[in-house]
């Protein structure tokens with residue numbers, strides 16, 4: 001297996017002398033190609049900060065992040081935007097679709113920027129739309145779609161370029177339980193069939209139960225790590241609940 005992501009001793013501090021928040025406090029882990037990994041932790045534990053450092057949205061205070069061999073902490077801003085376009089896909093809690101574009105246009109935008117031909121784009125968009133079950137929504141604008149459809153369009157947009165790493169921050173946070181299940185089943189399917197490598201941040205045990213591995217963080221540090229071996233999703237869910245109880249104080253949403 002090849003390593004897609006190496007996070008080495010990263011720290012992210014906010015504030016200044018006398019009033020420092022260690023949002024990420026010396027975190028290290030690796031992600032192999034084809035993994036579906038979850039980062040779990042209570043609100044304020046540093047999940048978004050960690051994800052933003054990996055996604056190049058934010059910079060680290062110290063440490064190194066290596067994605068497919070490139071040390072992103074050493075790239076300049078121009079190199080970073082090219083890197084992001086080619087190597088990363090993003091799924092946000094609030095979908096972040098462009099309101100004035102149809103689903104088809106939202107999904108194809110990244111491919112146009114990468115200078116794919118119209119014919120290639122058409123094939124790729126229809127293929128990913130089929131996988132995510134949004135073919136009938138392709139000509140619709142975001143306001144004409146349900147939240148669940150919008151998030152599946154966002155997932156299609158993130159996946160269509162076949163990025164090395166897909167990053168998702170609380171992707172089910174704005175969805176009802178039915179739409180959340182549908183999205184997670186789709187992500188699981190994309191992970192299994194296309195070997196898409198997905199790193200998902202969530203505070204929700206049900207959402208996390210779709211992952212194959214979960215890293216728990218507390219106060220900016222890694223607290224524990226569990227793998228889903230051969231067990232079914234329900235027993236993995238129960239395991240997650242146990243660790244979450246050890247973590248202490250986190251509210252648990254059970255759909």
Ligand code: ADP
Pocket residue numbers: 014015021022023041042043044045046047048049050
């Ligand atoms: P999570 O996503 O797990 O809820 P965050 O990464 O958003 O946690 O936040 C981790 C910690 O860092 C919190 O204590 C938060 O208040 C602090 N923090 C996050 N962003 C900033 C910022 N821009 N400035 C100062 N403190 C921040």
Ligand code: MG
Pocket residue numbers: 047048049
């Ligand atoms: Mg967050």
